[in-house]
Amino acid sequence: MDIKLIWENKKENLSKWEDLEKYHPDFFKSFEHHSFNSNLDYKTINNSKLWRNKLFWGDNLEVLLFLLNNFKDKIDLIYIDPPFFSGTNYQIKIKESDNFYDSIAYYDYWNRDLSSYLQMLYDRIILFKKILSKTGLIFIHSDWHASHYIRLILDEIFGEKRFINNIIWYYYNKYSAGKKNLPRAHDTILVYSKSNKYTFNQIRIPREKPRKQLKREMVNGVLKNTKDENGHVIYRIVTDKKMDDVWRIPCMQPASKEWTGFPTQKHHDLLERIIKIGSNEGDLVADFFCGSGTSMLMAEKLKRRWIGSDISEYSIYLTRKRLLNYRKNIIDQVKKINPIEIYTHFDEQKKNLISSGFFEKDLKIKRK
Numbered sequence: 001m002d003i004k005l006i007w008e009n010k011k012e013n014l015s016k017w018e019d020l021e022k023y024h025p026d027f028f029k030s031f032e033h034h035s036f037n038s039n040l041d042y043k044t045i046n047n048s049k050l051w052r053n054k055l056f057w058g059d060n061l062e063v064l065l066f067l068l069n070n071f072k073d074k075i076d077l078i079y080i081d082p083p084f085f086s087g088t089n090y091q092i093k094i095k096e097s098d099n100f101y102d103s104i105a106y107y108d109y110w111n112r113d114l115s116s117y118l119q120m121l122y123d124r125i126i127l128f129k130k131i132l133s134k135t136g137l138i139f140i141h142s143d144w145h146a147s148h149y150i151r152l153i154l155d156e157i158f159g160e161k162r163f164i165n166n167i168i169w170y171y172y173n174k175y176s177a178g179k180k181n182l183p184r185a186h187d188t189i190l191v192y193s194k195s196n197k198y199t200f201n202q203i204r205i206p207r208e209k210p211r212k213q214l215k216r217e218m219v220n221g222v223l224k225n226t227k228d229e230n231g232h233v234i235y236r237i238v239t240d241k242k243m244d245d246v247w248r249i250p251c252m253q254p255a256s257k258e259w260t261g262f263p264t265q266k267h268h269d270l271l272e273r274i275i276k277i278g279s280n281e282g283d284l285v286a287d288f289f290c291g292s293g294t295s296m297l298m299a300e301k302l303k304r305r306w307i308g309s310d311i312s313e314y315s316i317y318l319t320r321k322r323l324l325n326y327r328k329n330i331i332d333q334v335k336k337i338n339p340i341e342i343y344t345h346f347d348e349q350k351k352n353l354i355s356s357g358f359f360e361k362d363l364k365i366k367r368k
C-alpha cells in the first residue's frame with residue numbers, strides 16, 4: 001500500500017534545481033587548508049591525491065547540489081541532526097576578550113509553518129539518497145515535534161522496506177517539566193538503508209550484572225540447547241549483550257570537557273555508536289547539519305573520512321576549533337592525518353568575516 005504525507009504546496013520534483021545544478025560545479029571554493037603532518041605542506045596538499053576532509057560553510061541544499069558532481073553514491077554513512085521544528089531560535093552569549101555580545105547559533109522558529117519545515121527536509125532527503133552509497137545507511141535525528149512526519153517522508157523516498165531501526169535516545173539527566181503530560185525524555189533516530197545490502201556492525205555492551213544463560217548451538221539449521229555427555233543442559237556466564245534500540249546516554253552538560261557551549265550539542269558517545277554501527281575505518285561519513293562538529297570529531301577519532309556542513313558561522317568556528325585542538329593533541333602519535341579543507345562561496349558578508357580573522361579568534365560561547 002502506498003501511503004504518502006501531503007502538505008500545503010508540497011513540491012515533489014526537482015526541475016527548478018536543474019538550473020541551480022548547472023552553476024554549482026564551480027560554486028564552493030576552499031579558503032583554508034590544514035595539515036599537521038610535517039611532510040605535508042600546503043603545496044603537497046594541493047597537489048596530492050590524498051583524501052581531504054571537507055567542511056562546508058553554507059546552506060546544505062547548495063552543498064548537496066555541489067557534491068552531486070563528484071559524490072553520487074559515494075557517502076557510506078549520513079547522520080543528520082537538523083532543527084526539530086521546536087519553535088525556538090537558539091541564542092548564545094559570546095565573550096571576546098573583555099567584550100560580551102549576544103547572537104543566534106541557529107534558527108528553528110518557522111512561524112508555525114510546518115509545510116516549509118517539511119519541504120526543507122524533503123528536498124534534502126531526496127539528495128541524501130542520491131549521494132548515499134549503495135551499501136550506505138542514513139540516521140535522521142528528531143524528536144516528538146516532527147519524527148512522525150519524517151518517518152513517512154523516509155518511507156516515501158527510501159521505501160518502507162528500507163526501514164532499519166527507530167532508535168530511542170533516552171536522556172535521563174535532562175530536566176523536563178510536564179504538568180499535564182509525562183516529562184519528555186527521549187529523541188528519535190530513524191535509520192534507513194539505500195538497498196537491502198548495507199554495512200551494519202553489531203555492537204555489544206556490558207550487562208549491569210553477569211547472567212547465567214543456557215548454552216545453545218545450531219543443529220541442522222535449528223537452534224538447540226547444548227547438552228553434556230549425560231544429557232544435562234550446559235550453562236555459561238555472559239557479561240555483555242547485543243545493544244538494542246533504546247540508548248541510555250546523558251545530555252551534554254556544561255561541566256563536560258567536551259562541552260562547546262553550542263546549544264543542542266549532541267553527546268559524543270551517541271555519535272560513536274552511530275558511526276561504529278554504520279561504517280568501517282576509511283569509510284566516508286557525512287553530517288550536513290553538523291552544529292558544533294560532534295560527528296566530524298568522532299569520525300576523525302574513529303579513522304573515518306568525513307564531510308561536514310553548516311550554515312552558521314558559529315558552527316564552523318567550533319567545528320574547526322574542535323578538530324584542530326584534537327589534532328594538536330594527537331600529532332605525536334600518528335603518521336598521517338588527512339588534511340581538512342574549509343569551503344564556502346564568498347559573498348561580501350563572508351569575505352568580511354573571514355578577513356576579520358573571525359575563525360582564529362578566541363571566543364567563549366555560552367548558551368543563553
Ligand SMILES: C[S@@+](CC[C@H](N)C(=O)[O-])C[C@H]1O[C@@H](n2cnc3c(N)ncnc32)[C@H](O)[C@@H]1O
Pocket residue numbers: 058059060061081082083105106107262264265266267288289290291292293294295309310311312315
Ligand atoms: C541541532 S543543531 C546540530 C547540533 C550538532 N549535532 C552538534 O552535536 O553540535 C542543527 C544545526 O543545523 C544547522 N542548519 C540549519 N539549517 C541549515 C541549512 N539549511 N544548511 C546547513 N546547516 C543548517 C544549524 O545552523 C545548526 O547548527
